[in-house]
Amino acid sequence: MTEIVERQTEQTRKSFIGQRRTRVEDERLVRGLGRFVDDVDPPRLVHMALVRCPYPRARIVSIDASAARALPGVLEVLLPEDVLERTDPITILRPIPDAPAIMPRALADGEALYEGQPVVSVCAVSRYIAEDAAGLIEVEYEPQPFVVDVLKAIEDDAPILHEHMGTNVVVTNPRGDGDPERGFEESDVVVEDTFSINRVSGLPMETRAILADWTPGVKTLHVRASTQAPHLFRRQLAQSLRLPEADIRVTCDDVGGAFGLKLGIFAEDLLACVHSMDLGRPVKWVEDRMEFFRGATQARESVHQAKLGVSSDGLIVSYTNRYYVDAGAHNSPMGSPMLSSLMFQGPYKFPNGYVERNVVLTNKVPVGAYRGYGQPEGSFVREVLLDRAARKIEMDRLEIRRKNFIRPDDMPWQTIGGAKYDSGDYRACLDMAAETIGYEDVLLRQAEARADGRYVGVGFGCYVEMTGYPGSKFLGKHNAQYGAHEGVVVRANRSGGVDVYTGVPPIGQSTETAFGQVAATVIGLDPGNVRVFAGDTHGTPVNTGSFASRTLIAGSGAIERAGREVREKALRVAAHMLDVPVETLELEDSVITSTQGPRITFEEVALNAFYAHRMPEGELPGLEATAYYDPISNAFAYGTAAAIVEVDPESGEFTLERFLFVHDCGTQVNPLLVEGQLHGGIAQALGAALFEEIVYDQESGQLVNGSMIDYFMPTAADLPRIELGHTEVASPVTPFGVRGIGESGTIPPGAAVANALADALSPFGVDINRLPLTAEYVWRLLAAKQAAR
Amino acid sequence: MTETIETVRVSVKVNGEEAVRDVEPRRQLVDFLRHDLGLTGTHVGCEQGVCGMCTVLFDGEPIKSCLMLAPQADGHEITTVESLNGEELHPLQRAFKEHHGLQCGYCTPAMLMTALALGRRGVPLDREQLEEELAGVLCRCTGYQKIYDAVESYLAETAGSGGTA
Ligand code: FES
Ligand code: FES
Numbered sequence: 020m021t022e023i024v025e026r027q028t029e030q031t032r033k034s035f036i037g038q039r040r041t042r043v044e045d046e047r048l049v050r051g052l053g054r055f056v057d058d059v060d061p062p063r064l065v066h067m068a069l070v071r072c073p074y075p076r077a078r079i080v081s082i083d084a085s086a087a088r089a090l091p092g093v094l095e096v097l098l099p100e101d102v103l104e105r106t107d108p109i110t111i112l113r114p115i116p117d118a119p120a121i122m123p124r125a126l127a128d129g130e131a132l133y134e135g136q137p138v139v140s141v142c143a144v145s146r147y148i149a150e151d152a153a154g155l156i157e158v159e160y161e162p163q164p165f166v167v168d169v170l171k172a173i174e175d176d177a178p179i180l181h182e183h184m185g186t187n188v189v190v191t192n193p194r195g196d197g198d199p200e201r202g203f204e205e206s207d208v209v210v211e212d213t214f215s216i217n218r219v220s221g222l223p224m225e226t227r228a229i230l231a232d233w234t235p236g237v238k239t240l241h242v243r244a245s246t247q248a249p250h251l252f253r254r255q256l257a258q259s260l261r262l263p264e265a266d267i268r269v270t271c272d273d274v275g276g277a278f279g280l281k282l283g284i285f286a287e288d289l290l291a292c293v294h295s296m297d298l299g300r301p302v303k304w305v306e307d308r309m310e311f312f313r314g315a316t317q318a319r320e321s322v323h324q325a326k327l328g329v330s331s332d333g334l335i336v337s338y339t340n341r342y343y344v345d346a347g348a349h350n351s352p353m354g355s356p357m358l359s360s361l362m363f364q365g366p367y368k369f370p371n372g373y374v375e376r377n378v379v380l381t382n383k384v385p386v387g388a389y390r391g392y393g394q395p396e397g398s399f400v401r402e403v404l405l406d407r408a409a410r411k412i413e414m415d416r417l418e419i420r421r422k423n424f425i426r427p428d429d430m431p432w433q434t435i436g437g438a439k440y441d442s443g444d445y446r447a448c449l450d451m452a453a454e455t456i457g458y459e460d461v462l463l464r465q466a467e468a469r470a471d472g473r474y475v476g477v478g479f480g481c482y483v484e485m486t487g488y489p490g491s492k493f494l495g496k497h498n499a500q501y502g503a504h505e506g507v508v509v510r511a512n513r514s515g516g517v518d519v520y521t522g523v524p525p526i527g528q529s530t531e532t533a534f535g536q537v538a539a540t541v542i543g544l545d546p547g548n549v550r551v552f553a554g555d556t557h558g559t560p561v562n563t564g565s566f567a568s569r570t571l572i573a574g575s576g577a578i579e580r581a582g583r584e585v586r587e588k589a590l591r592v593a594a595h596m597l598d599v600p601v602e603t604l605e606l607e608d609s610v611i612t613s614t615q616g617p618r619i620t621f622e623e624v625a626l627n628a629f630y631a632h633r634m635p636e637g638e639l640p641g642l643e644a645t646a647y648y649d650p651i652s653n654a655f656a657y658g659t660a661a662a663i664v665e666v667d668p669e670s671g672e673f674t675l676e677r678f679l680f681v682h683d684c685g686t687q688v689n690p691l692l693v694e695g696q697l698h699g700g701i702a703q704a705l706g707a708a709l710f711e712e713i714v715y716d717q718e719s720g721q722l723v724n725g726s727m728i729d730y731f732m733p734t735a736a737d738l739p740r741i742e743l744g745h746t747e748v749a750s751p752v753t754p755f756g757v758r759g760i761g762e763s764g765t766i767p768p769g770a771a772v773a774n775a776l777a778d779a780l781s782p783f784g785v786d787i788n789r790l791p792l793t794a795e796y797v798w799r800l801l802a803a804k805q806a807a808r
Numbered sequence: 809m810t811e812t813i814e815t816v817r818v819s820v821k822v823n824g825e826e827a828v829r830d831v832e833p834r835r836q837l838v839d840f841l842r843h844d845l846g847l848t849g850t851h852v853g854c855e856q857g858v859c860g861m862c863t864v865l866f867d868g869e870p871i872k873s874c875l876m877l878a879p880q881a882d883g884h885e886i887t888t889v890e891s892l893n894g895e896e897l898h899p900l901q902r903a904f905k906e907h908h909g910l911q912c913g914y915c916t917p918a919m920l921m922t923a924l925a926l927g928r929r930g931v932p933l934d935r936e937q938l939e940e941e942l943a944g945v946l947c948r949c950t951g952y953q954k955i956y957d958a959v960e961s962y963l964a965e966t967a968g969s970g971g972t973a
Contacts, residue, residue: 041906041908042905045904047913048913049897049901049904049905049910050849050890050893051848051850051888051890051893051916052849052893055851057842057852147834221948222948223914224912224914224947224949225851225912225914226853275851275914276912277912307855308854308856527949528911694954695950698954699911699948699949699950700951702951726858727854727856727859732948734943735947735955736936736939737943738951738952738953741951
């Protein structure tokens, strides 16, 4: 049985949970007064620029930095030998199970393994001069055999990236249940294919950035970072720089988007710190966009060999997926994504299943976390195959899903991938999506359009999403270098307000607003009286950070506990001040009222608590609490995306006429923010489904489209109006019944669009097996069919 | 330090105030605004003229300030997001807040400058035209929908007021 969270807050008081409230963050951000790393220019600031390897793989024969050193304004040049001895490899925050850690170094150690790997670092009085100097450094490279294709990298004669491993396959993680092979034999219809998922970039509008400021003598390294996890950043810096944590303070005021990409420290962070420690001056590095495409972690690329067997009455008998993740040249702090495996089953139950993850190295930029963390890929493959099976057995695509859904009364459900679903009504979301999009009408319209020579199609994609972690113990078993919990300090102030301190930095996810709503509800104040201070390791409890759709789950639990302590103490102090029994008191709207009549403001109580002039016997001064909350289980979000397309079979071009997303994220703390999270995730998913792809040339190993001009992320003119719907089944395993929402939008859109395309083109018998779905790709599919006729 | 860097004098009217600085001839306008004048509301995302993060008004028209050198702005007028700032939010800023037209807020100043120019132009736009107008500034967080809603409501509000709101 799943443990159920006891709801501590009997909410008879006013609740701000569920309110559509505008954001407190906006007051500074709409004024352009956010403080991003590059907005801070301390006195004596100097700048760093890097020399990066221009080859996919090359031995570094020699480096001549004399001309750079002679350039006026240049303060320091760091060669590999200068930093490798002084820094330790970067720790992996989330190691790949059973795999060797291939940890990044500050600079290439004898050999660079991907185009863009830092080789030399320069510091100068301006970024302009630092870049001039980098251009003057002569590196003699000896290009080496390379491989930039994931399937070629596993061939016997492939060049091995890390010789000591003897293979490019870092690890093979299998997981299964039942007898999949027998299952296929017993199936009436088996469909299978190899699916290619594109390499994409999370592409935050603010690139990576750091400002490192070492004060010699007093030994403090104050770092301003653009990160999702300041406390993890501090720890990793301490490890790699061999400093005690006390010497390091990480501040993160505002982050211009992160999406998984800004987790952990990178080579450039170490280099900026080393320069600062050498020079005793603040050192800034703000990645330019060309560097970004060659240095910041990329995502998603994988090849999936999947097979699905169903009975003639539409039941899934067996499903297998053996996939190869193109991890790039070494591990990044968040490794390669794990959730294509864990969540491979999606919302369906079936007796036989097998999933196998192979993590493969190539001479490309390392892969890291990106919103969805493997779930978009796995979901795409499964949902596309399911549609194909339905077509084969001539069953309606909704019908086959309804038949196989795990039902509410099956919960909690232990999946083959190793997840335990907490609750949910998957069919309700599908039905709502089908009804809203007018499924039956679209089918009629489709028939009419075809008679007209036009090709209209409708498609669906269903998902279940793992949000949060099932507790710190789970992460411990996986050797993660962090816990599943969040901690907060909730402290009253002497003006009658409450200050909340959290290590979760603002990355666009609206934590300040949502945490404020929760704290205000728990304590009994208006949210306007709660101030959230976020993202500075000085003054916030050690925490984990903003990722894995976990912040609100763990954070609201911590606020609930700390807030309750503050509230209860306020009531005890008030009882003493008013000389009434504590049971007679209630705190609401900042006023404590006794059923016996007397009342006192929260402000007066707080002031007295800090003066401690009139405290109950044995009560300590102050009015604050620190609390941690460690989740007891994951909460699983779920839903259905639906798309309508019209395709021009002559050109392969198509328009996305409608796009709809119905989801359940449990209790919605703030529906306005939920919509925003979905819109953003969906836009990223549609970008990856329709346009985005990082391409490497097989011949030269070179990155082909490493600039914003050549990499097409969607603009305002490229996306359809996104329609949203939701159901609201409170999760029984989280505080307040919330499920995470940050990543949902990224998961099913690709499948919905692909299935709509396949539906539109069903007269041609076209099968879709890759992303992105460019017009050229669709045209090629159709041309191949025509040629075969 | 032995640096002897050639500089040129640039005088620009920024948000109504005269600013005079000696800068390297190659100084980008966006760096001039951000790092010489301390107006950090204008951001940088690509330095290539693609992302639009650096959008400011140049003699009233939106331009990408990463594509212009500071000396080219000599004698001209620049308007940045800071021009909207007061104790109360400007109606355009308020529209963004009310419609949740921002998340990380990195693209917001550029969106605001683009929308401000649209409002001043005062030409009615249909949905498609408005999307095209906004397409010069990228946003990775919002999916644009709520930005669109915010701008649309602001434009409706300013229509008739001559775009002075
Ligand atoms: S910084 Fe991207 S357009 Fe100017
Ligand atoms: S709000 Fe983050 S880029 Fe637009």
